[in-house]
Amino acid sequence: MSGSELDNIGGKIRTLRQSKQMTVRELAKLADVTPGLISQIEHGKVSPSLSTLKKILAALGETIISLVEQDIGEQALKGIIRKEERRRVFVSPGLTYELISSKNKAYSMFISYLEPGYDSGENFYSHDGIESGLVIQGSVEISLGDKSVILNEGDSITYPSTIPHKWKNVGKVPAVGVWVVSPPSF
Helix, strand or coil, X not given: CCHHHHHHHHHHHHHHHHHCCCCHHXXXXXXXXXXXXXXXXXXXXXXXXXXXXXXXXXXXXXXXXXXXXXXXCHHHHCCCCCHHHCEEEEEECCEEEEECCCCCCCCEEEEEEECCCCECCCCCECCCCEXXXXXXXXXXXXXXXXXXXXXXXXXXXXXXXXXXXXXXXXXXXXXXXXXXXXXXXX
């Protein structure tokens, strides 16, 4: 992953933190991470795991999708997002989201790209709402509490987001899926 991809998240976190007049130490304490990690993320030196990124954004009162929605143009606000206008967010090494829904309070919809062997992090996470996903390419193992299932191309799943969950690409090709999260808490 290149530095510019890491800056995509780090720079937005720094801007959000500064707009809320928070110090690096204050954000680190709220997110239960070290100030050094926040600084490294903000300067594009490291990329957080999905679970760490969610903790940092929760401490800022934001979501992953809200980072992308800040940049959506006038056409997308009308509900149309042309393929060439999609916003991408590099979530962590091996994981990229491409926003395909315009900003709304009901749901967020995005395409996820997960490289072989990569996952959402070793920790489970949960949030309010419901999630639905469709695997377009590859194989993804989804763990929901103490149960796991492997989804292959063409398989879909819907589950309450309040169930602790995590996922991993268990195939040999990038896993591509379309996901809907309601409300847009992701």
